[in-house]
Amino acid sequence: MSEPSTTQILDNSSSENPVFVFMFDFDHTLVDENTDTFVFQDLKPEMMTDLKNWRHSGLSWTNVMRKVFEKLLSTCTVQQVTEWMEKCPISEKTVEFLKEINKCGHEINIISDSNMFFISTILEKHQIRECISNIHTNTTLVDQQKNTIDITEYSVAFNKPHTCETCPENMCKGEIVKEIMNYHLSPHPHHTPNIQFIYCGDGKNDFCACKQLRSIDLALPRKDFTLEKVIESRPTEVSCQIKLWNSFEHLNEIILEQLKEKSQ
Numbered sequence: 001m002s003e004p005s006t007t008q009i010l011d012n013s014s015s016e017n018p019v020f021v022f023m024f025d026f027d028h029t030l031v032d033e034n035t036d037t038f039v040f041q042d043l044k045p046e047m048m049t050d051l052k053n054w055r056h057s058g059l060s061w062t063n064v065m066r067k068v069f070e071k072l073l074s075t076c077t078v079q080q081v082t083e084w085m086e087k088c089p090i091s092e093k094t095v096e097f098l099k100e101i102n103k104c105g106h107e108i109n110i111i112s113d114s115n116m117f118f119i120s121t122i123l124e125k126h127q128i129r130e131c132i133s134n135i136h137t138n139t140t141l142v143d144q145q146k147n148t149i150d151i152t153e154y155s156v157a158f159n160k161p162h163t164c165e166t167c168p169e170n171m172c173k174g175e176i177v178k179e180i181m182n183y184h185l186s187p188h189p190h191h192t193p194n195i196q197f198i199y200c201g202d203g204k205n206d207f208c209a210c211k212q213l214r215s216i217d218l219a220l221p222r223k224d225f226t227l228e229k230v231i232e233s234r235p236t237e238v239s240c241q242i243k244l245w246n247s248f249e250h251l252n253e254i255i256l257e258q259l260k261e262k263s264q
């Protein structure tokens with residue numbers, strides 16, 4: 001098996017001048033799972049206890065994932081782990097809106113604290129990897145022969161240390177959003193006036209991302225998840241428009257509606 005791409009360079013842009021730049025979190029946003037725990041749920045369910053112990057011992061999340069891979073691969077093959085990850089469910093509505101956004105020539109970014117191995121495996125299984133322009137996440141090096149999966153923090157792999165106090169050490173999603181916005185808003189030959197940035201997520205670490213959006217931009221927090229509650233408790237820190245979604249059908253409707261409005 002070839003190593004999933006670790007690049008985050010614009011390598012798959014469907015258009016040079018998108019009207020919308022979508023940014024999606026992955027876990028509980030594009031898939032309805034926590035990929036970090038899904039990976040061992042069936043293969044080694046007893047690892048949930050290990051996971052709790054590793055967390056309590058003060059290990060960073062990436063170090064916990066290193067241990068997860070180590071323990072999992074002591075009895076399973078990389079191939080088995082890959083096949084299991086391919087079973088991670090993704091709503092057909094999610095597949096539909098990703099394809100539609102891509103077809104309309106807009107840009108799609110994934111900004112996730114999961115990792116490249118999980119994300120690419122799932123997207124490739126559903127043949128939607130090519131819809132995504134950029135994946136910003138922790139990198140992975142998969143070695144089938146040695147039967148190892150090495151994970152490296154996003155901040156280390158791309159030399160992006162940050163000083164944000166609200167984000168975990170390995171990744172500040174706000175910094176990534178700022179970088180994407182600056183790229184599109186700085187004057188260049190394909191600069192699109194009226195470009196709109198749309199960020200969709202569910203978790204606490206998506207708050208910093210939403211804070212970067214302008215008043216004409218849109219945040220799509222998942223209803224009844226942490227991000228909604230954080231925004232509610234700190235409303236003055238977010239200046240963009242906000243629409244909540246409560247199912248993948250609902251999210252699909254909101255996105256298709258948005259695409260339709262701009263094409264009229």
Ligand SMILES: [Mg+2]
Nearest residue numbers: 025027028203
């Ligand atoms: Mg999430």
Ligand SMILES: [Zn+2]
Nearest residue numbers: 164167172208
């Ligand atoms: Zn941050």
